[in-house]
Amino acid sequence: xxxxxxxxxxxxxxxxxxxxxxxxxxxxxxxxxxxxxxxxxxxxxxxxxxxxxxxxxxxxxxxxxxxxxxxxxxxxxxxxxxxxxxxxxxxxxxxxxxxxxxxxxxxxxxxxxxxxxxxxxxxxxxxxxxxxxxxxxxxxxxxxxxxxxxxxxxxxxxxxxxxxxxxxxxxxxxxxxxxxxxxxxxxxxxxxxxxxxxxxxxxxxxxxxxxxxxxxxxxxxxxxxxxxxxxxxxxxxxxxxxxxxxxxxxxxxxxxxxxxxxxxxxxxxxxxxxxxxxxxxxxxxxxxxxxxxxxxxxxxx
Numbered sequence: 278x279x280x281x282x283x284x285x286x287x288x289x290x291x292x293x294x295x296x297x298x299x300x301x302x303x304x305x306x307x308x309x310x311x312x313x314x315x316x317x318x319x320x321x322x323x324x325x326x327x328x329x330x331x332x333x334x335x336x337x338x339x340x341x342x343x344x345x346x347x348x349x350x351x352x353x354x355x356x357x358x359x360x361x362x363x364x365x366x367x368x369x370x371x372x373x374x375x376x377x378x379x380x381x382x383x384x385x386x387x388x389x390x391x392x393x394x395x396x397x398x399x400x401x402x403x404x405x406x407x408x409x410x411x412x413x414x415x416x417x418x419x420x421x422x423x424x425x426x427x428x429x430x431x432x433x434x435x436x437x438x439x440x441x442x443x444x445x446x447x448x449x450x451x452x453x454x455x456x457x458x459x460x461x462x463x464x465x466x467x468x469x470x471x472x473x474x475x476x477x478x479x480x481x482x483x484x485x486x487x488x489x490x491x492x493x494x495x496x497x498x499x500x501x502x503x504x505x506x507x508x509x510x511x512x513x514x515x516x517x518x519x520x521x522x523x524x525x526x527x528x529x530x531x532x533x534x535x536x537x538x539x540x541x542x543x544x545x546x547x548x549x550x551x552x553x554x555x556x557x558x559x560x561x562x563x564x565x566x567x568x569x570x571x572x573x574x575x576x577x578x
Contacts, residue, residue: 341378392452
C-alpha cells in the first residue's frame with residue numbers, strides 16, 4: 278500500500294504539471310479529453326475511497342486500485358507527450374478499474390443511508406395505498422351492503438405481516454431484508470387495489486328500484502375511481518407519455534360526466550347512466566395507464 282501512496286502523490290504532482298501545460302499551450306488538449314482527465318483525477322484521488330479499499334480484505338479491489346492509479350499516471354504522461362489517443366485509452370482504463378474497485382468495497386454507511394431512505398419512502402407509499410384501499414373498500418361496502426371477501430382479509434393480514442417483518446428487520450439493521458419484505462407488501466397492495474376496483478360488479482335488477490338510483494350509485498362509483506387517479510400517479514410514477522394519456526382520459530371522463538348531468542337535468546336517466554358508465558371506463562383506462570391493473574366489472578359494460 279506504500280506504493281499506492283507514492284503513486285497517488287506522484288499523480289497529484291503530475292496533474293498539476295498537466296494543468297499548467299494546458300494553460301501554457303493555450304488549449305492544445307481537446308476539451309473533452311481535458312474534462313475526462315479532471316473527472317478521472319477526482320475518482321482516483323478520492324481519499325475516502327482509497328482508504329476504504331486499502332483497509333478492506335479484498336485483494337482484487339486493492340489490485341484494481343493500483344491499476345487505476347497506474348493507468349491514470351500513464352495517461353498524464355501521454356497527455357504531456359501529445360499522444361491523445363493513448364491518454365484517452367488510459368483514462369478509460371483508470372476509470373473502469375476504480376469503478377470496479379469501488380463496487381467491490383461499497384461504502385457501507387452510505388449504502389445503509391440510501392437503503393433507510395428507500396425503506397422509509399416505500400413504507401409511506403404502502404401506508405398511503407392502504408389508506409386509499411380501505412377508504413374505497415368502506416365506501417363500496419356501504420353502497421353495496423356486501424362484506425369483505427376472504428381474499429381481502431388474507432391480503433390485509435399478509436401485508437400487515439410483511440410490514441411488521443420489515444420493521445423488525447429495520448430495527449435490527451437488516452435493511453436489505455426489510456426492503457425485500459416491503460417490496461412484497463407493495464406488490465400485494467397494488468394487486469388488492471386492482472382487484473377491488475374491478476370487483477365492484479353490480480346486480481342492477483336486484484339492487485335498484487329505479488334507474489335513477491342506479492345512476493346515482495354509478496356516479497358515486499365514478500367519483501371513487503377519480504379519487505384514486507392522483508394516488509396511482511403519486512405511488513406508481515407513470516412515464517411522461519403515460520401521464521399525457523391519463524390527462525386525455527381524465528378530460529374524456531369530465532366531458533362524459535358533464536353530459537350525464539345534462540341528461541340528469543332532463544330526467545333522461547338511461548342516457549345519464551350510459552354516459553356515466555362510459556366515464557368510469559375512461560378512469561379505469563387512466564388507472565391502467567398509471568400502472569394499476571384494473572379488472573373491469575359488469576357494472577361498467
